[in-house]
Amino acid sequence: MIAKNRKKVENFNKRKLSFNKNWTVQTLINAFVIIVGSFVFAIGINTFMIGGHLAEGGVIGISIILYYAFGWSTALTNLLINVVILAIGFKFLSRRAMYYTIFTIPMTSIMLWITEDWQINFENIIVNMVFGGILIGMGIGLIFRVGSTTAGTTILARIANKYLDVNVSYALLFFDLIIVTIGLTVVPLERVLLTVIALYIATKVMDFIIEGMNPKKAVTIISTKPELLAEHVANDIKRGVTIMHGRGYYTQENKDVLYVVINKNQLGRLKRVIKKHDESAFVVVHDVNDVLGNFII
Structure with a gap:
């Protein structure tokens, strides 16, 4: 005891x-x-x-x-x-x-x-x-x-x-x-x-x-060529891409939506890639205050 x-x-x-x-x-x-x-x-x-x-x-x-x-x-x-x-x-x-x-x-x-x-x-x-x-x-x-x-x-x-x-x-x-x-x-x-x-x-x-010295930008891309754009973002810009499934309310058409977080100095290059392969893509650029983790999505 x-x-x-x-x-x-x-x-x-x-x-x-x-x-x-x-x-x-x-x-x-x-x-x-x-x-x-x-x-x-x-x-x-x-x-x-x-x-x-x-x-x-x-x-x-x-x-x-x-x-x-x-x-x-x-x-x-x-x-x-x-x-x-x-x-x-x-x-x-x-x-x-x-x-x-x-x-x-x-x-x-x-x-x-x-x-x-x-x-x-x-x-x-x-x-x-x-x-x-x-x-x-x-x-x-x-x-x-x-x-x-x-x-x-x-x-x-x-x-x-x-x-x-x-x-x-x-x-x-x-x-x-x-x-x-x-x-x-x-x-x-x-x-x-x-x-x-x-x-x-x-x-x-x-x-x-x-x-930080290298702030990030989040980019949302709605495109009719999502796989092609995702391939060029991954291979040319070396950034991970997330593909999400969406649906247009007015047209009721199913759309793939790309989401990518990039360095601010890569934004111009990304815009050129999008314009080259899909001029009709709808692109929204967001300011990102903080990014946690370091992985490809």
Whole structure:
């Protein structure tokens, strides 16, 4: 009986001490990416945006306004506001995103504190605008890529989506524009308009970082020569093709529908193949945000 109980204790200790090595390594890598992203983001804010007396969207935009108006530390106000918003809207994040966000919020504020004196005001304000937008987009893109968020208006946008049925992207843009508009109280109109351009640059860079260097396109093809097109896509472009069976509602004719996911730089080649072998084919091209797996279908 004693031996049996000892064996149970040993088994319990083994289970308690066991962990997924791959998961732990990936978590450490993600944490490192968040640290790098926070640092790049902080440089974009302090060195270029504040250095050029520009504004910004999101919670950091509010922090910048308070810094211009009262001289309050952006690191501190960014931390406090984000903590309050996260406490209110944490249930709108997945558990994984919430854990990473809890790590991201103080890390971002620490990096803002470290770089708060790294301000550079270039003679040409366009330099501040462009590089501020690029670095902010890179920083947020890295943070989002590993599944974290910067809290702030991201959570507010999700709350608006749930209760007001507003698209998250539009809600996020709406909140950012409100904050940028409030910035007119402490920033000249010219600088606010430059800030809007910087926000656009940041959005494009962020999308590039999240989607990767080689974004995908999904192509749906309705053709009278599906087998011929599928053969050329497979042999000439070296991509897998899925053939689905469909039926036209108006003609009631059975149709084969081709579906293929390709690299963006292969789209022109695919269009030429389709035009060469079936000019009457109906083609729809879709943007693809993410692709998981690597196999021929």
